[in-house]
Amino acid sequence: MGVGIEVVNLNAWYAANHTLQDINLNIPANHATALIGPSGCGKSTFVRCLNRMHETNPIARVTGTVRIGDLDIYNDAKPVEIRRRVGMVFQRPNPFPTMSIYDNVAAGLKLNGYSNRRVLDEIVERSLKDSALWDEVKDDLKKKSGASLSGGQQQRLCIARALAVDPEVLLMDEPASALDPVSTSKIEDLIFQLKSQYTIVIVTHNMQQAARVAEKTGFFLNGRMVEFDSTHKIFTNPSDKRTEDYITGRFG
Amino acid sequence: MRAGIRTATDGLATGLAVLSTVLVVAPLVAIFVYLIFKGVSSLNLDFFTQVPKPEGVSGGGMANAIAGSAVLLGLASLIGVPIGISGGIFLAEFGRGTKLANAVRFTADVLNGVPSIVMGIAVYSLIVYRQKHFSALSGGVALGIMMIPTVTRTTEEMLLMVPHAVREAALALGVPNWRSVLSITVRTASPGIITGCMLAFARVAGETAPLIFTALGNSNWSANLNQPISALPLEIYRYALSPYEDQHRLAWAGALVLIVLIVVAVSLVRYVTSRGVLKGAS
Amino acid sequence: MPEIRISHSPIETRPSPQPNPGEGRPPAQPAKAEVSAIRAFLLSRGNSAIADRGFHWLMVLCALTIFGIVVLIATELMVRSHLAWNEFGFKFFFQAFIDPDSKQPMYWDPVNGHFSAVPFIFGTLVSSFLALLLAVPLAVGLAVFLTEMCPRMLRAPLAFVTELLAAIPSVIYGMWAVFVLVPILRQHVNPLLIKSLGWTGFFNDENPTGLGFVAAGVILAIMILPIISSLTREVMNAVPGSQREAVLALGATRWEMIRMGVLRNARIGIVGAIILGLGRALGETMAVTMVIGNTPQIQKSLLANGASMASVIANEYAEASGDLHLSALTEIGLALFIVTIIVNALARLLVWAVTRGTPAQVN
Numbered sequence: 101m102g103v104g105i106e107v108v109n110l111n112a113w114y115a116a117n118h119t120l121q122d123i124n125l126n127i128p129a130n131h132a133t134a135l136i137g138p139s140g141c142g143k144s145t146f147v148r149c150l151n152r153m154h155e156t157n158p159i160a161r162v163t164g165t166v167r168i169g170d171l172d173i174y175n176d177a178k179p180v181e182i183r184r185r186v187g188m189v190f191q192r193p194n195p196f197p198t199m200s201i202y203d204n205v206a207a208g209l210k211l212n213g214y215s216n217r218r219v220l221d222e223i224v225e226r227s228l229k230d231s232a233l234w235d236e237v238k239d240d241l242k243k244k245s246g247a248s249l250s251g252g253q254q255q256r257l258c259i260a261r262a263l264a265v266d267p268e269v270l271l272m273d274e275p276a277s278a279l280d281p282v283s284t285s286k287i288e289d290l291i292f293q294l295k296s297q298y299t300i301v302i303v304t305h306n307m308q309q310a311a312r313v314a315e316k317t318g319f320f321l322n323g324r325m326v327e328f329d330s331t332h333k334i335f336t337n338p339s340d341k342r343t344e345d346y347i348t349g350r351f352g
Numbered sequence: 353m354r355a356g357i358r359t360a361t362d363g364l365a366t367g368l369a370v371l372s373t374v375l376v377v378a379p380l381v382a383i384f385v386y387l388i389f390k391g392v393s394s395l396n397l398d399f400f401t402q403v404p405k406p407e408g409v410s411g412g413g414m415a416n417a418i419a420g421s422a423v424l425l426g427l428a429s430l431i432g433v434p435i436g437i438s439g440g441i442f443l444a445e446f447g448r449g450t451k452l453a454n455a456v457r458f459t460a461d462v463l464n465g466v467p468s469i470v471m472g473i474a475v476y477s478l479i480v481y482r483q484k485h486f487s488a489l490s491g492g493v494a495l496g497i498m499m500i501p502t503v504t505r506t507t508e509e510m511l512l513m514v515p516h517a518v519r520e521a522a523l524a525l526g527v528p529n530w531r532s533v534l535s536i537t538v539r540t541a542s543p544g545i546i547t548g549c550m551l552a553f554a555r556v557a558g559e560t561a562p563l564i565f566t567a568l569g570n571s572n573w574s575a576n577l578n579q580p581i582s583a584l585p586l587e588i589y590r591y592a593l594s595p596y597e598d599q600h601r602l603a604w605a606g607a608l609v610l611i612v613l614i615v616v617a618v619s620l621v622r623y624v625t626s627r628g629v630l631k632g633a634s
Numbered sequence: 635m636p637e638i639r640i641s642h643s644p645i646e647t648r649p650s651p652q653p654n655p656g657e658g659r660p661p662a663q664p665a666k667a668e669v670s671a672i673r674a675f676l677l678s679r680g681n682s683a684i685a686d687r688g689f690h691w692l693m694v695l696c697a698l699t700i701f702g703i704v705v706l707i708a709t710e711l712m713v714r715s716h717l718a719w720n721e722f723g724f725k726f727f728f729q730a731f732i733d734p735d736s737k738q739p740m741y742w743d744p745v746n747g748h749f750s751a752v753p754f755i756f757g758t759l760v761s762s763f764l765a766l767l768l769a770v771p772l773a774v775g776l777a778v779f780l781t782e783m784c785p786r787m788l789r790a791p792l793a794f795v796t797e798l799l800a801a802i803p804s805v806i807y808g809m810w811a812v813f814v815l816v817p818i819l820r821q822h823v824n825p826l827l828i829k830s831l832g833w834t835g836f837f838n839d840e841n842p843t844g845l846g847f848v849a850a851g852v853i854l855a856i857m858i859l860p861i862i863s864s865l866t867r868e869v870m871n872a873v874p875g876s877q878r879e880a881v882l883a884l885g886a887t888r889w890e891m892i893r894m895g896v897l898r899n900a901r902i903g904i905v906g907a908i909i910l911g912l913g914r915a916l917g918e919t920m921a922v923t924m925v926i927g928n929t930p931q932i933q934k935s936l937l938a939n940g941a942s943m944a945s946v947i948a949n950e951y952a953e954a955s956g957d958l959h960l961s962a963l964t965e966i967g968l969a970l971f972i973v974t975i976i977v978n979a980l981a982r983l984l985v986w987a988v989t990r991g992t993p994a995q996v997n
Binding site for chain 2: 151153156158180181182183184185187188190192194195196197198207208211212258261262265
């Protein structure tokens with residue numbers, strides 16, 4: 101089951117560039133939440149603050165509080181521990197090129213020292229089924245490398261990899277933007293099914309996608325969160341004029 | 353008129369450039385061909401299986417020299433490869449952009465240009481002088497130290513080729529940094545790193561100067577690290593300068609063996625880096 | 635899923651997803667025990683801060699060995715040359731003991747303990763500069779051809795050949811020089827030089843063997859050519875295409891474009907490449923030792939035998955007679971070390987200034 105995320109006064113910098121300003125929101129558990137906004141508005145930076153990937157950049161800085169469940173992720177835990185509980189899928193599929201499909205999915209466990217073969221086999225199968233990839237690869241699990249799959253398959257492999265460690269939250273940074281429409285549609289189906297088990301935060305450029313998969317949507321602009329509400333309200337009757345301008349295509 | 357001069361100059365310059373190329377490439381190709389020709393005609397099974405005969409006696413081989421080189425290079429690799437790869441990991445993964453890394457990189461490049469004979473003197477002073485005898489150990493150490501800057505730089509280059517996305521994927525999974533570097537980044541770059549080590553290996557395999565007064569050479573079989581030991585380039589050097597035709601032939605054969613080793617190593621490096629065998633992720 | 639309207643264009647409601655059978659059916663509810671077992675396992679793994687820090691420091695240590703090597707060489711050389719330094723001081727490098735009977739300088743006399751580096755410095759400089767004289771025009775010409783004029787198909791093989799040649803061991807070049815180059819010089823080239831240029835005083839040969847400064851210069855030229863050429867190419871490639879285009883747009887011929895658009899911008903780096911070649915020539919040992927003649931003397935004639943700093947060390951170090959002899963040789967080695975470090979550092983700086991970044995060159 102997933103947990104909720106509480107963000108209080110989050111600010112983020114890249115060196116002197118104040119990328120995120122005073123972000124406050126509550127992301128509900130077991131729902132899909134979409135984050136929309138024009139390029140460069142900070143939504144990617146925001147999700148990277150949720151699993152402390154933002155700080156892998158040496159010039160990055162963060163202030164504020166992020167609570168995942170009841171854990172203050174910046175003060176009560178180390179980045180490595182957080183990232184085992186919060187999974188991430190990136191914009192461009194990035195399977196490990198030297199590893200087989202099986203090893204890719206099992207990577208999060210094997211590289212953390214888990215070695216029980218029987219359980220690993222089961223987890224790999226379950227994760228690949230959950231990410232709708234099992235039938236396409238079940239005969240080649242150990243023979244084919246992760247990089248030999250198509251783009252859409254690679255992304256589903258990355259999703260399986262993220263799911264295998266049983267995270268509580270799944271962050272997705274424009275997961276389908278590099279894929280063809282058929283793969284995109286498959287991934288949207290996936291999100292639809294997964295959200296009952298995990299808390300999903302999905303960054304997307306595609307407003308229709310947000311409308312299709314998410315219950316709640318947040319609109320980011322210039323590093324601030326302008327509006328955060330149910331998806332229905334955002335797209336039919338937004339409170340803020342800037343939101344309305346964006347969704348009607350006046351800019352962005 | 354002016355246009356004519358300019359065109360003529362252009363033609364002249366082109367001609368000179370082509371001439372330079374021919375003047376460079378032709379003799380160098382000629383050297384290669386001559387080496388191969390002389391070497392092949394002197395190469396036989398005995399070369400690989402027998403020790404040299406006494407002066408003036410024909411036949412024999414350089415088996416002990418090849419074995420000696422193997423021992424020296426084994427010791428050198430033991431020293432040079434782990435330290436060099438680790439240094440490369442530092443430059444690519446931990447120190448990127450820092451002043452320390454820039455200083456290390458610069459110093460490694462400068463070290464690559466220090467004459468190998470200087471390295472030999474340093475190791476002579478460090479080991480041979482203190483132990484009061486020549487040894488395979490000192491030769492191996494000299495070669496090993498020479499490998500470190502080369503391996504460090506090639507490892508760094510190969511690691512930098514690993515796409516950042518692969519590292520991010522590992523970190524986002526909650527894999528500890530050290531594990532991510534070793535099992536993911538280094539493993540992805542391993543074809544390149546290995547061929548980089550091969551390049552360093554081939555380079556020190558041909559080094560003579562640092563061995564002249566560390567390993568010294570030995571006309572018999574020896575695998576004792578505390579004794580002088582023979583090496584292929586050493587024997588090539590000595591035989592080339594000897595007055596006996598038989599030994600000249602052995603020297604040519606040895607030269608051919610060395611050349612083949614080096615051509616293989618250089619070609620492999622080229623293949624790995626230019627064909628992008630490294631790039632598994634899209 | 636609510637019906638959404640955006641920008642007045644009707645969006646079809648997403649049909650409740652009918653997944654393909656067998657795929658994506660409601661995720662199999664895994665045994666709760668198994669789920670929490672994984673989470674529990676991962677939670678128990680800790681944050682490996684110690685392993686991370688240890689690994690980090692191990693890598694730093696290995697990187698620092700680079701500095702350690704420099705320090706090692708410097709200290710060992712200084713310690714071992716101490717004796718000679720005390721005995722001769724700085725004059726070691728520019729003066730020599732004058733024999734009272736013959737009034738001739740005795741540069742290198744192990745028997746009587748008179749040592750001076752002068753003839754070796756002379757030999758090193760003469761052979762190196764001769765090598766540069768021969769190599770630089772050819773190397774730059776080759777580089778120009780490869781970067782600007784070469785048909786695309788030839789480029790890779792030619793570059794490959796150049797790279798191979800940089801990798802050939804010195805001793806093999808030396809062998810070729812002894813068996814092929816020296817006889818050619820002795821029989822054909824040197825007599826020609828004496829006949830045509832003997833009037834300058836630089837080309838007299840008392841004892842024609844073919845060995846000497848010219849032989850050393852030629853083989854050195856062949857050896858440093860690939861390096862100078864590769865680096866020049868790299869530097870020329872670093873000049874942005876916009877520079878070339880700007881010159882061409884003014885109606886320049888190809889050579890004018892190369893000269894004004896490329897070489898002018900790259901000239902600092904080309905100087906760096908040349909200096910790097912010089913650095914290699916200064917320290918080159920085996921090939922030079924085999925052809926320079928190994929006679930510690932200073933002669934005006936380029937055809938005479940001589941010796942270089944590296945060659946005397948290679949020849950005499952293993953059987954040095956006495957501590958002073960060894961120390962003098964080591965002092966020559968120390969001088970060689972310092973000079974090559976300075977020359978190489980200068981060269982790298984110049985090349986870096988043009989390519990602005992780590993030159994992807996490991997030689």
